[in-house]
Amino acid sequence: MSYPFREIIIIYNPNSTGPSKKNALDLQKELKAKLSKTVRVITKGTKDAGHAEEIGAGYAKKDSKTLLVSSSGDGGYNELVNGVLQHKTNHVTVAVMPSGNANDHHHATATDDLGARIIAGKTHKIDVIGVNATKEGKPWKHYAHSYVGLGMTAYIGEKLTKADLNPWNEKWMVIKYMLKFSHVTLKLGDAEQWKRYSNVIFGNIDRMSKVIKLSDKTELSDGKFEVYSSTTGELLSYLLKGVSVGLEAKHRASSFKVTAKRSYQIQLDGEVFNIDSGKIHLKSVKNLLRTLL
Numbered sequence: 001m002s003y004p005f006r007e008i009i010i011i012y013n014p015n016s017t018g019p020s021k022k023n024a025l026d027l028q029k030e031l032k033a034k035l036s037k038t039v040r041v042i043t044k045g046t047k048d049a050g051h052a053e054e055i056g057a058g059y060a061k062k063d064s065k066t067l068l069v070s071s072s073g074d075g076g077y078n079e080l081v082n083g084v085l086q087h088k089t090n091h092v093t094v095a096v097m098p099s100g101n102a103n104d105h106h107h108a109t110a111t112d113d114l115g116a117r118i119i120a121g122k123t124h125k126i127d128v129i130g131v132n133a134t135k136e137g138k139p140w141k142h143y144a145h146s147y148v149g150l151g152m153t154a155y156i157g158e159k160l161t162k163a164d165l166n167p168w169n170e171k172w173m174v175i176k177y178m179l180k181f182s183h184v185t186l187k188l189g190d191a192e193q194w195k196r197y198s199n200v201i202f203g204n205i206d207r208m209s210k211v212i213k214l215s216d217k218t219e220l221s222d223g224k225f226e227v228y229s230s231t232t233g234e235l236l237s238y239l240l241k242g243v244s245v246g247l248e249a250k251h252r253a254s255s256f257k258v259t260a261k262r263s264y265q266i267q268l269d270g271e272v273f274n275i276d277s278g279k280i281h282l283k284s285v286k287n288l289l290r291t292l293l
Contacts, residue, residue, distance in 0.1 A: 004121045005067045005093070007040040009059065011052055011080060012071040012099070014045040017164070020099040021045070024071040027097055030115045052076055056083025060092050067093045067118065067292075073100015074146060075161070075270025081145050081289060085128070093123050093290045100270065101160070101170075101210075105146045108205035109220065109291075117292040125287035126220040129202055131268065132283075134276040144268040145289065147208055148282060150258070151184045151199040152235075154267035161272065183232050185261035189251070194261055198235040201228040201247075202256065202282055213246035223286035227251035255283040 008031060012024035024043045031041045046052050052070060059066050060083065068084065070077040077096040084092050097114055098106040109126075111117070129144040149157070156177045160170070183196040203214045203226050215226050226249035230238035241247055258280040266275050 003036065003039060004065055004123060005039060006065045007042070008035075008067045008069065008118065009055070010041070010043045010069045010071055010097070011055055011076075012043060012045055013052075013076060016072070016099065018073070018099050018101070020071045020076075023097050023099045024069075027069065027071070027115060027118075031118060034115075034119055046076075050079065052079035053083035053086075056080045056092075056094070057086045058083075060084045060087040060089045063091065065091050067095065069095045069097055069114075069118070071097040071099045073098070073270050074102060074104050076100065077105060078143075078145060078269040078271045081128070082143050085143050085288065090290070093292065095292045102208070102270070104205060104208045104210070105269065107210075108146065108207050111293070114292075120293075122293040123290055124221075124293045125290050127204060127223060127225075127284050127286050128288050129204060129225055129268075130283045130285050131266070132281040133266070134278055135273065137276065140273075140275060142268055142273070143285070143288075144202075144204070146203070146205045146269050147214075147267075148202040149199070149267040150186065150201075150260075150264060150280075151197050152178060152181045153199055153201060153209075154265040154272050155181045157267045157270065158265055158272040161270075184264050187259040188227075188229060189257060196232045198230050198232050199228075199238065200230075200258070202226070203228065203249075204284075206246075212242040213244075215249045216246065217249075221287055223284050224252050224254050225256075225282070225284050227253060227256060253284075255281070257281055 010024040012020040028043050070080045131142050133140050159177045185194050206214050206218050228247045260277050262277050
């Protein structure tokens with residue numbers, strides 16, 4: 001069986017405070033030493049926020065069997081995935097080299113060393129969660145490779161993105177912003193009454209934020225996602241379960257509706273966006289994203 005990629009592009013953020021560039025160069029060196037010289041292996045630095053999405057969209061337009069590797073955390077990988085999924089393509093495969101803070105997608109899905117999986121060249125398809133909402137009065141669509149969060153998850157995610165994190169201050173900052181956060185007012189599913197929620201998560205994977213355990217029944221290619229929610233009075237028990245036995249999904253669905261009373265932040269993987277009040281529609285898109293096995 002012939003090798004599935006003609007070229008491998010390793011994308012990194014030159015301004016990252018983490019090992020994004022180093023990991024990209026190390027992986028390039030490993031692959032060049034072990035793969036045929038007919039396979040082109042290059043690194044490409046991003047210029048600014050959103051550039052990884054542009055790169056992904058550009059390769060999705062081409063007719064070349066390409067592997068795009070994001071040397072990043074979940075947010076950088078989210079950018080790349082959304083760029084690739086702007087166009088219908090079956091010739092682009094994506095993967096993530098964990099170079100961020102939480103690296104949730106990698107820890108939940110990796111079965112082996114990334115270099116070994118690239119050299120083996122086995123691919124498969126996984127689901128993504130599509131989100132349709134309104135942003136600044138215009139229709140807005142985005143994809144999540146791992147999870148979508150409303151409430152505390154999005155609020156803390158946005159604060160940590162702006163902070164200069166290290167192993168010493170991260171936990172204290174999480175606690176600080178957890179205590180500061182109030183609630184989001186939503187209608188979940190077909191509910192007729194507004195409810196105050198501390199957090200709502202729609203998940204494709206079985207863990208997030210390094211310490212929160214989600215359902216161990218989740219699968220990456222079943223056309224469904226799990227819905228976890230806690231009202232303001234359930235927050236303490238919700239957190240205790242999350243760091244111990246794991247959260248229990250309230251729903252398991254292929255699609256789900258949320259109505260937001262006000263404009264709120266929403267987190268897709270590591271990226272946080274501001275969306276308008278009103279309807280939010282989430283849908284599992286089965287086997288849309290090609291990645292490494």
